[in-house]
Amino acid sequence: MGKDTSIYMFDNEKAAVNLYEDLRHRMYHTQTFRGYINDRRKALNNDKISFDRILETIKNDINSITPDDMLEITLFFRSQIEPLFYHDSWEARNEYFETLYQYLRIFWLYEFPNAAAYYGYMHQYENYTEFFPISMLKNYQSGIRICSEDFLLFNDYVIWVTKEILDR
Structure with a gap:
């Protein structure tokens, strides 16, 4: 399930x-x-x-x-x-x-349509936070919450990484 x-x-x-x-x-x-x-x-x-x-x-x-x-x-x-x-x-x-x-x-x-998509997204989140610390990070056992400005920057990063992957 x-x-x-x-x-x-x-x-x-x-x-x-x-x-x-x-x-x-x-x-x-x-x-x-x-x-x-x-x-x-x-x-x-x-x-x-x-x-x-x-x-x-x-x-x-x-x-x-x-x-x-x-x-x-x-x-x-x-x-x-x-x-x-x-x-x-x-x-x-x-x-x-x-x-x-x-x-x-x-x-x-x-x-997220499936677990693979979720885990891929979260893997990119871990990569992103390694280089760009996120303010007001709140981590829970069952989820993560970040401020909207950081979320938008992270999603810009994911879009850019996806474009780079597709271009190659």
Whole structure:
């Protein structure tokens, strides 16, 4: 089983309002986010999953959310939204998610199609940081978060390296 690896960008101020209020109060298809988190804690026997901590992070600074907490949010939305679009096309589902995420001020930038693509990208990240130290690096067991300026410079580097490889 593969692991989804995605890159997100957040609008901190608007997510502190829109996403926070939705996750705190809104009933989605079959449950609230609080109910989902309580079910996940029981199912996984994992007390580290915390509804209050996730909401507090969103309210104060969504850019400091851990990859594990972001995964809980995305899994919640998938569990609540995908059943509504069971008979619809993949494009229709993606369009709805994009609209929802725009409202919540979560911008899904990219998802790696497979583990090889992810590992290649991360290998280039390691090469890049060896020569160009990245400020505000925050490393987690399940992901990495860097400031947007450094991320853009890193992606410029990856595009340049890819062009060099293709040219040769």
